[in-house]
Each structure stands twice: as structure tokens, then as C-alpha cells.
Amino acid sequence: MKIRALFARSLRSTWYLFAGLRTALPALLGVCLLPLALLLAFGVPGLPWVAGRIRVLTNIERRRAAKVLGYPIREPSTPVAADPYRQYFALMRSASVWRDIAWMIVHGFLGLLIGVLSVEVWIGIPWDLALPFWWWTVRPGTLGAGAQIYTWPEAIAYPLLMTVFLTALQLWGQPQLARFQGWYARRLLGPTRRTELAARVESLTETRAQALEAHGAELRRIERDLHDGTQAQLVSAALRLGLADQRFDADPGGARELMLDARSGIEHALTELRTVIRGIHPPILSDRGLAGAVRALAAGRPVPVTVDMPEPDRRCPAAVEAAAYFVVAEALTNVAKHSGAAHAWVSLRHDGPYLTVRIRDDGTGGADPNLGSGLAGIRRRVAALDGVTRIDSRTDGTGTNVEVELPCGL
Template sequence: MRSALKRSAAATGELAGALRTALPALLGLVPLAVLLVLMPVVLPWLPSAVRPLRALANAERRRAGRLLGREIPAPYRPLSGAGPAAAGRLLRSRAVWRDAAWMAVHGLTGLQAAVLAIGLWPAIPFALSLPLWWWAAPEGSQSAIIALDSWPKALTMPFVQGALDLAALLWLVPRLVRWQARLAAALLGPTRRTSLSERVEELTETRAEALEAHGAELRRIERDLHDGTQAQLVAAALRLGLADRRFGSDPAAARALFLEARDGIEEALTQLRTVIRGIYPPILSDRGLAGALRALAAGQPIPVEMDVEDGRAPAAVEAAAYFVVAEALTNVARHSGARHGRVTVRREPARLTIRVRDDGKGGADPERGSGLAGIRRRVAALDGTTRIDSPDGEGTTLEVDLPCGS
């Protein structure tokens, strides 16, 4: 009984807390009705009118998600533009109408549920005390829908009413809380169709970014080969041709040209190895991801602590992870002003998680530089996710999840 009362007390607190969204929802029904009636007139201002509704729905999502133990994602696309075009997109959005439906249901039922739950607590001792003073109550007073006009009724009906109130408190109130949370999840969460549509849109964007990144990588390789390796080989070929012509008349000059050609070929090989490392670092094949990352950290200008689990992943995943850490550490060394860095890599059956942390000045913005944006594109190409947390003065944390087979 004590645990049941504790659950009911906690449920009552949740229903009372729901008034923070139920009362605004109830008060918003009038403006909502006016908005629907005057839709042709207020159409240009619809995007501005939707913002407070979304803020209220987001507050309820957080509350319901906490009760259900899972996040309820918001099925919104960013509000962009203004005027009739933006309003038309909102009118075609199912999320807007589902928010309005939740507002009506929650506004009408949330206040009633809270009043019921709060009122049951004093109702029980009130009913149990009726036998002590029923005779002084006004004529026609009732308990459990029965008039108290005799001692037998006064000694039985109040206890029936108290038992009914207690049953409602212990059984109904906790279920009202769960009903509210499930209502929010059903109306405010993304539908299967919305989730599929967002997934298709996300995949379209990531594939477009992957193609863009692939094209940029091909152009970089072509530029490096054309401006570096090819130029060096052409120069070496010219020197060899000149040396061949001078070999009979001026062997010393021919030998000097041969030596210059040899140096040019060696430099071309060095540049070619650099290009190859840019495609797939050979060290990954030789030492694995853990060894490659430790070698990468050893060459940094600041101390970098490594916490990398051994084990292999698919080659494409290891290459992406290597380049992510390389670009992240380059950003740390060049822009963060950090004194220390830390790289953590965890291999799970279905994913590879990378975390790069520094103690620098923070304030990193993917929109202002190509490094972080390049990391995001590279990760998105493998259907991974990138999170950046960089508050001013508190360092930067980059977290990357890459899916991979077991």
C-alpha cells in the first residue's frame, strides 16, 4: 500500500506538472479557433503563429519522453521563408495538424486530469470524516450519490465513497499519467510515413554530399598528379633526352642531366606516395587503425593521449576514421590553442565511435571552415553521424559514429 501511495503521489505531481502545457494549450484553443476561421486573412502570418505552438509541443515532448524513457523526436522541418508560400507548406504539413489536435485534446483533458488527481487526496479523509459530523450537514447532503439521512447510511456510505476514491487514486491516476505520455508520443512524434520521408531526404542529401566529396577528391588527385608527379616526370624525360643528345659531345653535362633526372624521378615517386596515402594510407594495411592513429598522434605538435581499442573494421570505415582523426588533430594544432588532446576510439559490433577532445578555446563552427565540414561530408557518405560540442572557452569535442559490420 505504501508503494502504491508513493506511485500515486508521484503520478499526481506529474499531472500537476502537466498543467504547464495543459493550461497554455487550453488558453490557446480560442486563438486556434480564430486562426482557423480567419485563415485566408491571417495566412501570411501563419509561420509566426506556429512558432509558439511548436515551442509548447516541444516542452511536452521532453516531459513525455522523460516519462516513457525514450526520446520523442520532433517531426519538423526548419521554418524557412515567409508569406503565402511558407504558409502553404505549413498547411500541407501533417505535423502542424497533429500539433493542433494534441493541443485540443491535451488542453481539454489535462486540466481535468490534474484537478481529479489533486482533488482525490483531500476527498478521501473528507469522506471518512462524514460519520463524525453528517448530522450537522445541510439537508440533502450526499455521499456516494446517496443522501445521508440516517445513521446506518452515515456509517456505511462514506466508507464506500472513500474506497472508491482510494481505488481511483491508486489505479486511475498512474494510468492517466501514462495515457498523457502515450498521447503525446502518438500525436507529437513522427509518423512512419514522416520518418520514411525524412530518411529518404536525409539519404538524398548525404548521397549528394558523398558525390560532391568524391568529385572533390578526384579533382584533388588529378591536380596533384598533373601539377606534381606528371610535371616532375615530364621534366625528367626532357633532361634524359637532352642528356642523350649530349652524351657523345659533353659527357660531364650529360651526367649532370642524368643526375637531375634521377632526382626529379625520386621527387615524383615521393609525390606519388603522398597521393596514394591520400587515397588509402598504407599504414592502415600494415599496422591497423590503432597503430596508424598512434603514429598519427605521435607526430602532433601537442601531446595527444590515445585510447584506441585494437581490432579491425572494414577498409572504408578505417580509412574514414583515419582521415577524421587526422583532420580533427590538424584543426586542434592550428586553430584551437590547446595544450593537450585526447582521442578515444571504441569498436562495437555495429559501429565505430570516435571522440576527439581538446582543452582549447572552443567556439568551433562547421559553417566557418572547410575542415569540420569536410569531416561531416566524409562521415555522411558512410551514413554516419557527426556531433560537435564547442562552447567558448571550454574546448571542443568531436564525436563521430560510423556504422560497420560485425
């Protein structure tokens, strides 16, 4: 049983190494063409093309290496610049381009050698075992790698010894070789710590820019709400009061009418203002903290809501808590309006530097963030804080699952 597993592993490794020819042969070709390629690369438009071809090949190897490493090698980012000249120099300076080339050279030779040898050794075993049957048909002393066969005992012992030796070699060596091939692929094709950091900085810069953009959009939305709603209402009320003042002596009845209008205008403005304030930072959040506020939210629902939220050991920045509250409120509103659910679950967790909010229901699912403004609002609000929104709402009866991850300061 154990032997069988060993054989299976060894054969798998052999196949892996043999399949390595698929990248090794093009790599060798690439090595042969390298002088030409470098010449071509001196031309400004040539280099991206050359680097691109090499990247296609190395990407195949990156995916292939998953078989021995257990995971595909991550592709290091290639510098991208706006104009061809900058692109040219960026590529020239890019470590990942040169490392791709280094791998090509190593794999072009080693990959070919190992790929061919590992298969050849297996073929050598039946070849040796067949020796006793025909060694005597050729001139004595012409056969055998490493040993010449002159006598029958030699002809029997040598193949047996070789078979044992080669089998042992293959069982032990093939996985080692496969691992070795994976190792040098990972070393040369994987992102270095430096490029990894650079890539992370790049993605952070990008999400930060998006977050700032989304944040700006939020501010503009609030400004518009105040400007078009509250402010306009108050102006109109002030105007009515002014008119009432003018009309007061001549037409007290009309003046009174205007004053009452002004009052209802102001009441409207106050109602709208409350809505805007709730949108910015719900007052209950200041009063009761996130836990208390979410419990209050969950309490007033037509669909029963189970809240799972350990007393938080720390508070997140106000904007983050407000967003989390908003997400829960919006999602629960959706549950009540659209899901047809009998129950909903809300959970809030501090996961390292993140605050994870999850709202789940047992309804019909099928929520589309592109259709409902509620889910789009959640996305927008979360994006403004550089958070992540995942919405899973299949119609297979698993209900809707909204998960939001918000960076919680630190």
C-alpha cells in the same frame, strides 16, 4: 511498504496530471481562439506563426510526457520551404501541423477535466472524513455526493466507505490516467511512421550531399597533389633531359649534370607518387586486407599498440577500408607525436551495416580536431563516406578516444 509505493506512484501521477494544466489551459485557450487562428492562418504569413505557437506548446507537452513514457516524444519535422507560398501550402498539407491541432483540442478539454478531477478527488477524502464532526450543524439530507445523510450510523459509515472507495480509485486510477494522457500525447504528437521515414530520407539526402561534397574535395586534393607535385617534377625532369640532349655534344659534363638532376627529380616524383598512392589506397591493403594492413601499422610504432580485431567475415568496399586504414594510421601517428601515451589500443568491429574503428590511448588527452590537421583529416575522410567521427580527448587522464563509424556498403 507496498502500499507506500502505491501511494507514491499515485501521487506522482496526480502531480503529473495536475501539472498537465500548464499545457491544458493554454490548449483550451487555443481551442477557443482556433476559429480566429484559422482565419488568421488563411493569410499567408499568419499560418507559420500560428503553427509555430502551437508547436511551442506541443513541445512543452512532448518533453513533459517523458515523465510517464520514459522518453520525450520526438518532434516531427515541420516542412521548410524557401518561399512563403510554398511554405504555406507545405504547412497546410503537413500532417504534423494538423495533429498538433488535434492534440490541442483533445488536451484542452480532457487535460483540464482530468487535471482538476484528480486533485479534487484527493481533496474529497479529508472532506468526507470530516463529515461526522459537523454534519449535524446543517439541515439533514443536504450533504453527501450520491448519498444523503440523516442518521449517525450513516454519518460514520458513509465517510469511511467513501474514503476507502476514493483511495482505491485514486491508487488504481491515477497512474492509468497519467498513462492515458501520455498515450494520447504520443499518438498525436509523435512522428508517424510516414513522417519518420520522410525525416530519415531528408537527413540521408543531406548527409549524402555532404558526403559527395567531401568526396569531391578529396578528389580535388589528390588532383592537386598530382598536378603540383608529381606532374611538375616530371615536366621539370623531361625538360632537363631535353636540355641535356641539346648540350650533349658541346658540353658532355653539363649534359651529365642535367641528367643527374633529372634523375633526382624523377626519384622525388616517385616518392611523392607513393605518398599520394598511400593516401588513395595503401597497397598493403590490397595485399593483406584490412586486418593484415592494420596489424602491420600497429607493429611499426614507438608506442606499443594492442590490436583487437576478429578475422573479418566480410570485406568492406575498398574506399571504406582505405578510410579505416587512414584513420588508424593518422590516429596512431597522433598518439606517437602528441599523446605521451604508454600504450594504445586499436579495435575494429563490424556492427551490423557499420564498420566501427576505435583508437584509444592512455596519454594526456587534450587533442583538438580544430587544431591538428590529423584529426581534421580523419573527419574529412570519414565524412566523405557518410561516416561519423567522435573524438573524446579530455585532459582528466582518460586519454584520447577516437571512434569512427563507417557505413560498410550492404
